[in-house]
Amino acid sequence: xxxxxxxxxxxxxxxxxAKDLPDFTELVEKxxxxxxxxxxxxxxxxxxxxxxxxxxxxxxxxxxxxxxxxPQVPREQESQSLGxxxxxxxxxxxxxxxxxxxxxxxxxxxxxxxREFKAKVIGADKRTDVALLKIEANNLPTVIxxxxxxxxxxxxxxxxxxxxxxDSS
Numbered sequence: 001x002x003x004x005x006x007x008x009x010x011x012x013x014x015x016x017x018a019k020d021l022p023d024f025t026e027l028v029e030k031x032x033x034x035x036x037x038x039x040x041x042x043x044x045x046x047x048x049x050x051x052x053x054x055x056x057x058x059x060x061x062x063x064x065x066x067x068x069x070x071p072q073v074p075r076e077q078e079s080q081s082l083g084x085x086x087x088x089x090x091x092x093x094x095x096x097x098x099x100x101x102x103x104x105x106x107x108x109x110x111x112x113x114x115r116e117f118k119a120k121v122i123g124a125d126k127r128t129d130v131a132l133l134k135i136e137a138n139n140l141p142t143v144i145x146x147x148x149x150x151x152x153x154x155x156x157x158x159x160x161x162x163x164x165x166x167d168s169s
Contacts, residue, residue, distance in 0.1 A: 024158050033112050033141040034087040037162040038096050038119070038133070040104035042079045084161035085109070085133065086143045092117075092135040098124040101131050109135050112162075 056063040081104070085096030094109060101107055107119040117135035124131035151157070 022156050027158060028160055031086075031143050032160055034143040035112065035160050035162050036085045036087060036094060036096075037110040038083045038085045038094075038100055039108045039110070040081045040083075040101055041106040042081070042104050044077045044079050086160075087140050088142055088145070090138065090140050090142055092137045092140060093122070094119065094133040094135065096131050096133055098126050098129045098131040101133065102126070107133065109133065110162075111140075 056066065081100050083097050083100030085094045085100075087094050101121050101124065104121075107121070108116055109119045110116045115137075117137055119133040119135045122132040122134050
């Protein structure tokens with residue numbers, strides 16, 4: 001019996017609190033289509049003496065032996081990164097984070113309608129962590145940017161993203 005009371009009380013409390021919170025559903029419906037997922041691939045070249053060689057401390061006598069006499073074998077490894085962005089121009093200009101596309105060999109942008117495009121970096125600023133990408137597409141949905149100068153401390157703001165391919169999260 002007590003668990004029924006707890007469940008009913010919990011539902012009541014959630015409903016009371018929810019009515020005092022802002023409703024962002026309309027905003028997400030209007031702006032969500034302009035949010036994209038950005039995935040990158042980067043080829044990293046490593047030089048390692050022998051693949052699988054034990055990780056020896058520098059003071060170990062075998063460390064010097066392996067360092068001097070083991071052949072250096074170049075190895076390539078793929079590194080992947082995921083992030084979000086949003087379309088700012090119907091002709092395919094997208095804002096994202098600079099750290100997501102930094103040193104990327106291949107950039108893929110996936111729209112909410114599941115279409116994918118190869119992207120190129122137009123410019124990036126590491127200090128502010130902002131990058132501008134371009135995809136070859138037209139008539140894309142765009143976000144309407146707000147005016148930060150009109151915001152007051154304590155006002156609600158919302159960020160819609162698509163990190164790790166979780167659309168509109």
